Amino acid sequence: MKSRLLLPISAxxxxxxxxxxxxxxxxxxxxxxxxxxxxxxxxxxxxxxAVLPTASAALWExxxxxxxxxxxxxxxxxxxxxxxxRRLFSTWVSSAAxxxxxxxxxxxxxxxxxVFVIVLGLGPLAGTFGIAAxxxxxxxxxxxxxxxxxxxxxxxxxQSTGASKLQLVRFVIIPEAANAVLAQVLFMLEYNIxxxxxxxxxxxxxxxxxxxxxxxxxxxxxxxxxxLLVLVIVLVMDGVSAWLRKRFLLSAHAA
Amino acid sequence: xxxxxxxxxxxxxxxxxxxxxxHDSVLKDVSLAIPAGKHTVxxxxxxxxxxxxxxVLAGILKPNAGQVSIFGQPTHELSRRQLSxxxxxxxxxxxxxxxxxxxxxxxxxxxxxxSDSKALFGLFPADEIDKAQAALDxxxxxxxxxxxxxxxxxxxxxxxxxxxTLLQHPRVVIADEFASDLxxxxxxEILTRIKRAAEQEEITLIMSMHRIGLARQFGDEVVAxxxxxxxxxxxxxxxxxxxxxxASV
Numbered sequence: 108m109k110s111r112l113l114l115p116i117s118a119x120x121x122x123x124x125x126x127x128x129x130x131x132x133x134x135x136x137x138x139x140x141x142x143x144x145x146x147x148x149x150x151x152x153x154x155x156x157a158v159l160p161t162a163s164a165a166l167w168e169x170x171x172x173x174x175x176x177x178x179x180x181x182x183x184x185x186x187x188x189x190x191x192x193r194r195l196f197s198t199w200v201s202s203a204a205x206x207x208x209x210x211x212x213x214x215x216x217x218x219x220x221x222v223f224v225i226v227l228g229l230g231p232l233a234g235t236f237g238i239a240a241x242x243x244x245x246x247x248x249x250x251x252x253x254x255x256x257x258x259x260x261x262x263x264x265x266q267s268t269g270a271s272k273l274q275l276v277r278f279v280i281i282p283e284a285a286n287a288v289l290a291q292v293l294f295m296l297e298y299n300i301x302x303x304x305x306x307x308x309x310x311x312x313x314x315x316x317x318x319x320x321x322x323x324x325x326x327x328x329x330x331x332x333x334x335l336l337v338l339v340i341v342l343v344m345d346g347v348s349a350w351l352r353k354r355f356l357l358s359a360h361a362a
Numbered sequence: 363x364x365x366x367x368x369x370x371x372x373x374x375x376x377x378x379x380x381x382x383x384x385h386d387s388v389l390k391d392v393s394l395a396i397p398a399g400k401h402t403v404x405x406x407x408x409x410x411x412x413x414x415x416x417x418v419l420a421g422i423l424k425p426n427a428g429q430v431s432i433f434g435q436p437t438h439e440l441s442r443r444q445l446s447x448x449x450x451x452x453x454x455x456x457x458x459x460x461x462x463x464x465x466x467x468x469x470x471x472x473x474x475x476x477s478d479s480k481a482l483f484g485l486f487p488a489d490e491i492d493k494a495q496a497a498l499d500x501x502x503x504x505x506x507x508x509x510x511x512x513x514x515x516x517x518x519x520x521x522x523x524x525x526x527t528l529l530q531h532p533r534v535v536i537a538d539e540f541a542s543d544l545x546x547x548x549x550x551e552i553l554t555r556i557k558r559a560a561e562q563e564e565i566t567l568i569m570s571m572h573r574i575g576l577a578r579q580f581g582d583e584v585v586a587x588x589x590x591x592x593x594x595x596x597x598x599x600x601x602x603x604x605x606x607x608x609a610s611v
Binding site (some may be wrong): 245258265267268 | 422443447456457458460470471475476482484526527530576
């Protein structure tokens with residue numbers, strides 16, 4: 108009984124220590140924060156719709172970057188994840204592929220954007236590559252794990268027809284994982300739309316650039332308009348991905 | 363060990379031993395000779411090594427000792443593609459790709475004859491598509507060819523699995539308890555279809571089963587396996603007495 112309580116009590120004590128260190132129990136500071144939040148909210152209202160044309164153009168650039176970056180990353184992640192699948196390739200090959208994916212994934216998307224701004228110059232192309240790079244690292248890992256989980260009996264049955272490795276990937280591994288593959292791409296697209304709205308902070312195109320300008324000039328009414336636009340696009344994306352999931356994923360689970 | 367003294371042997375297991383890593387032997391000194399054109403049924407209680415024996419016979423598992431030969435040639439000397447033109451294997455859960463259509467699943471039976479570049483783009487030759495349609499027709503489900511497998515019933519899935527194996531044009535089909543989840547009437551119908559197709563294509567059939575009634579109905583030869591050893595072999599339907607078989611398993 109004592110040993111059962113040890114872990115939750117230790118976790119709770121650790122949480123309290125961490126929160127104290129972070130200033131969570133500094134009442135004066137928290138009260139000041141609540142007051143500031145009220146001031147900020149009042150300064151954001153009403154949103155300045157005069158910036159809609161500028162913000163919409165930047166938003167469209169963000170959507171373009173996210174869509175292109177996600178798809179490029181998805182396409183690049185497929186071969187890498189197949190090489191990382193231990194049931195298809197030797198330990199050496201799969202470990203090397205997993206190491207590459209882990210290396211790419213370690214670098215956050217904002218840092219990738221900085222790298223590509225240095226390499227390709229300012230603008231949405233750098234942002235697109237930054238998003239693609241992070242997407243490769245994330246999806247390659249998820250897909251490799253998914254592919255490894257393919258029902259061994261199906262693999263064995265199709266292998267016994269004389270199918271090659273490439274044919275197994277084409278006819279067994281990808282179709283069997285298709286639902287999860289699609290679900291992960293949709294998740295990544297949603298994530299990338301949110302993430303790419305700040306890539307402009309480092310000159311990688313999209314909404315981030317104007318968000319930064321409005322923040323620095325304390326122009327919170329204009330900022331509110333941009334944030335509302337981000338909210339709209341995120342809601343639209345949620346709707347589209349829900350429709351896609353219903354259209355392509357739910358039917359498969361009806362079996 | 364079975365020997366009807368007339369038909370030549372297609373598949374032979376010679377003193378085969380097999381164990382999974384760090385486990386006791388599943389197959390212990392198993393010797394078998396499967397006569398050409400006959401339907402051999404392997405019976406035995408659960409966990410007795412039937413699936414392992416079939417996978418060893420199909421060349422999927424390599425024995426730890428002893429060898430399996432097909433037409434006198436050891437299976438371990440043959441490539442996967444060579445083996446696929448001789449042996450078709452239907453696992454217990456059928457091994458169908460659930461998101462693909464019935465036709466696509468059947469066409470997978472021709473993968474051993476198709477180049478990677480064509481298969482990658484799903485470009486199957488027209489004659490393979492015709493043969494796949496014909497195999498589905500033979501199984502009585504040609505009208506379901508574009509239906510995804512996950513929408514099909516258990517009986518329909520069995521037929522797709524048989525059609526896929528027929529498209530391989532194998533000389534031997536090994537089927538593992540593949541009708542065991544069906545009710546007796548449907549299992550009997552499916553087994554009649556596979557038996558008829560096997561006779562039409564001159565295929566030797568090896569099936570594992572646990573229903574004695576079905577074994578009597580469909581087995582020309584019955585081999586009883588118990589704790590990884592051949593308990594008894596029965597030649598011919600007539601000599602297969604239920605009590606005799608029950609006693610051996």
